[in-house]
Every structure is written in C-alpha cells, then in structure tokens.
Amino acid sequence: MNSQPPSEQAGPGGPAEESTPAGVVGARIRRYRKERGLTLRGLASRAGLSIGFLSQVERGISSIGLTALGSVAKALDHSVADFFDSGTSSPDSAATPLPRHFTLTRAETVTTQYVSGQQTYRMLSDRGPELVLEPMLVHIAPGGRRENAYGHSGEEFAYVISGELLYEVEGVEHRLCPGDSVHLRSSVPHQLYNDTDSVTTVVSVVTPRLF
Template structure:
C-alpha cells in the first residue's frame, strides 16, 4: 500500500469513527435525528449524512452537534489546536493546522484563552468548490476574506466577498459559505461560538423520552 493509499485509509477510519460515535451517543440519549437537528440548528438530512459517513461537518456544525450530545469536540479533531497564553503572540511558524476528521477544510487557531474570554478566532482554508452546510446558532460572527473569494449566504441572501471584504452578522440567522471559485480561499473568522470545545458540555435536555432512529 502506498503512502497516499494509507493516508486515505486512515482518513476513512477517522471519519467512520466520528460517524459511529455520534450515532451511538444519540441513541444512548434516546434522541431522534430530528431532535438533534432542531437543537443543533441543522437539517435532519445533514445529521443523517454525518451518521452514515457521507458528509463531514464543518467545525461550527460539529461543535453544535457535540454540545447537543454532550461529547468533547476535541475528540474529533486532527491536530488539536492549543490555546495561547493570555497576551502571548501567535507566531505563524508555530501555528498548527487542524481539521474535522478527513475534511479538506483546515483551520488555524489564532485566539488565546483566559478567564472570562468570549471571542474565538481561526483562519479557515477552504478548497475550491467547498460548500458549507447551512447552520444557525447563538452568538455573532465576523468573516474577513484574506485571499480568494467566497459566497456567504445569510437567510437565503447570497453575497460574494473578495479579498479584503468582510461581513458581520448574528449567528442566529441561517448561514453558510461556498468557495465558488477555482482557487483556495483563506478567511479570518471571529465569533462568540465555542469552536474549540473549551466550555463545559452537558447533554441536551429532553422533556420527553423519544424513540431513537
């Protein structure tokens, strides 16, 4: 087996592990696909695709699903981001890229961690043609395109952002990104969502026991 084939095999194994663990955890909690989807701000179809290993969630989608199920986000990241000390600079040469399972989208953590902090930020590298899944969640976020171009859709309205363009909006509005170009896009993202899974997690509370799918 070549090195490339071995890497693909490892990627599929990691993706399969992510799908299996999320599916098993949901069933353990007795939650339906719809219950998880509604609580995470995602579609039922997308949750089903994740559990079947057909789709790889974005970082924000993984965070939303993980918090609903009460599991640690870091368990599903390859090359886990390390928080910087308060007021310590983040050197480009020292930053490690990380990803969700075998996703082609990679991230670089640039925000630090200290008591009471609410802002998180990453540099996102999106390959040509990548389309993120629509999602809505609490908080707010800002995207600044460092290189390339992306289409941002918010509540059904599409806006094309080129290098140097930015957009700031409430995360409660359904939003997604799409690299519509044939070149990679680099985006600076800053928001209040706990994309690193540092806040305590508890399973989503259900008033009634449901039959899991």
Template sequence: MRRDTEPRFTATPPPGVSEFQLGANLRKLRKQKGLSLQSLAQASGVSVGMISQVERGIANPSMRLLTSLRRALNISMQELFGETGNEIPVTSDPQFVRRRAQRPVIDLGILHKELLTPPGRQHLQIMILRLEPGGESGGKALSYPAEKGGLVLSGKVILSVDDVAAELETGDSFVFDSNQPHSLRNTSDTSTEVLWIIGAVQFDRHL
C-alpha cells in the first residue's frame, strides 16, 4: 500500500479474503440458493467456465465480474466479503460502528477492496478501493441502477462515465448515476486509493 502522510492510510489493513476464500463464499451462497453453475451463468452473463474457476480460486475476477455474480445471487456486499449474521464479531459497539480492525477485505492483486460499512444489509455501502498501477475495475464498463460517489484519497485515477473520461487526483471528488456505463483505471506508476460510496439502492442492485 502506498505510504501517505496521514496515519489512517498508512496502517496495515486486516487480513483479507483470498481468491480461494472468495470462491468458496460464492460457491456456498450459490448452493444455498439452489442454483446450478448453468443457472448462475444464465442469470449473470458470466460463463460457466469462468464461474467454476472463480469458485475454485484459480481465477482473478474483476470488479465487473464480481458485481455481475453478486447481483445474480442477490447477496449483500457483506455476504460477498464472507460475513454472515453468525460470523459478525460480538463487541460492545453499537450496530452503526465498524472498527478498523474489523474491516473485511478482498484482495484481488491489482484491486483491493476494504469494506467500511458496518455489518448488516444497508442501502449505503462505503469502501476503500486500492488500484495498483495498471489496475482497472474490469474490461467492460459497469452499468446498473445506483448512485455512486467518492473521493480520491491518494494518487491518480481515470474515471470514465458514459464514455467521458476525467483524470482525478488526490482530493478530487465525484458523483454520478451508475445507470451510465462507468469504469476506473490507474494509469500511473503508483497505487491509488479511492473512497467509494454507493447509496440509495435496492439490495439486489448495489455494487
């Protein structure tokens, strides 16, 4: 992770979910919903072969692919990160708080996603995305009902919305309707961190 002058971004994040663990989560959730690989492929638009590779932990899925699978499975962001009601740590904190040490993480190599939203199925989802040099959200632009916004915490990123691209630097912010095709790319030679917010969305439609 890129070192920054503000301590909240320099601390080592908690252990994350590997591709293998992520695949196991998806396989378990698919079976719980009684879906075959073929059924999930038809619902998500992702090939049977790719889903199988993701479930076995031998593929490095993009944000776009994970979003397609999550929407088809109708699961929350917390469930994708491996959290269930039985696995949420018992603490003295109120339900609206998530401590830094309890943030679930998915590390996909060039893309790192750290969930800030407290446990449960909220309409508002907040994450920190880290894109390594050359990293992007996926080869095909995302498009689905939601409202998104964010803030570049460090580095530079190119945000494309409806074929209009903007290079954003540290401190720049943005809001857009994600019905419009959109994607993120890091074309710089350093890591980029983005505070990513998704709000006012139905559970089967958010990222």
C-alpha cells in the first residue's frame, strides 16, 4: 500500500476521457468533486474508499461498482444516474403512477441499463416507492483491475447464471460457478472479480436501492 496519497493531478494519462464508460463515470466524479471544493482525501473519507482507488477511478484506470458509486454519489449530493451518459439508460417510462406495493416487468419491457468499466448492470424491476430491493442482471467481462474490498450498508445477494466469479469476503476468496450463490451483510468488506476469459452473468440483489 502506498504511504503517500496520489497527487490531485490526473497524472501521465491525463484526465479521464469520456469516450469510455469508465471514463464517463470518472470524469463526472472529478467534476462534481471539484464543484463541491473537495480534495480526493475529503471525498475518500466521506465515501469510505481509499484515495488511491478514487484517483484511479477519476482517471478512468479503474472501474467502480454501483454500490461504491452509491456512496460517492451520496457524498457529492448527486444521484447514481448522474454519473452515466443518458444514452446508457433506456427507461420504459410511463405516465401512469406506479403502485406503491408492487411492480410488474415484462420480458419485452425496455429496462434501464448502466455500464461501469467491466460490468454492465440491467435493472430487473421498475421503481416502487415502498420497495427496498435492487434486483439486477450483471454481466462481468473478464480482465480489468481488481477493486479494493469495500463495505457499505445493506445486504447483498449474487447468483451465478453462467461463467465463474471470484467473490472475496473478509479477505477469503470463494469461486462461484453456475448455480452457486452468496448472501451477505454488505458492511462486511467484499469484492468480486472475473479471472476467466469469458463473460460471467449474475443475478444480483442489493439493499438499499441505488436509483
């Protein structure tokens, strides 16, 4: 672990380019952080993340998971959706108000989708004002950088549909294959990584809702 925090400068690679999904997210984190007059250290402290990791995310070197991004968004007083291009989401918005106690999503419904680095998140349900679960279909491409283990409020469940996934919980790695699942209190430090050469598809359910 580096003993000195990274510089506020973007480094040899320059600021994050908004031509890639990771670049879009990183550039917007940097922009919103600067608008609030926060240093990397200040944002890292508020979001519960490391300075080095946030620096890499801002430069588009590392991607950030939705739950960690949720903490960053809260610290910057923004919604998670603010960090993505409008073109990455395609909500099937209806004028009719949603019922408070349930939603119904058909297979043909165009649902919201977000791309962050190696991971593509497809929301599996519409917004329900009294519902707390966030169900998602997640496609995790191989490669990329491993994120730091991270804890946050709520619970997390992941079920592997295809491919394999390394899921680290409290420093212990568990290899998940199709049909395997993990369910944990999200305050426990955890992270996931696809170390294979093919895409892994997972059904993930987290609390609280991110959007």
